[in-house]
Amino acid sequence: MGPFYCPRDRTVYLDPTFFDELERKLGGSKAEFSQAYVIAHEVGHHVQNLLGYSEIVEEKRQTLPKAEYNQWSVRLELQADYLAGVW
Numbered sequence: 001m002g003p004f005y006c007p008r009d010r011t012v013y014l015d016p017t018f019f020d021e022l023e024r025k026l027g028g029s030k031a032e033f034s035q036a037y038v039i040a041h042e043v044g045h046h047v048q049n050l051l052g053y054s055e056i057v058e059e060k061r062q063t064l065p066k067a068e069y070n071q072w073s074v075r076l077e078l079q080a081d082y083l084a085g086v087w
Contacts, residue, residue: 001018
């Protein structure tokens with residue numbers, strides 16, 4: 001399992017084996033940047049949680065058909081990528 005953010009306890013969980021695999025596949029500075037970007041992405045999810053966006057998308061899970069909810073979920077991931085890019 002890779003890194004993930006848990007909104008319930010507001011914690012980023014990092015899987016060292018995921019980072020070991022990045023190191024094996026990319027090596028050197030590419031691996032270091034990728035590791036930092038993955039962490040920034042997960043911190044982006046924390047920012048979304050603090051701003052209430054995660055809760056909005058979770059509400060969509062309860063009320064929308066799966067295909068529509070998936071669009072909201074993808075947007076949430078893209079926004080986390082954007083926030084990582086801001087970093």
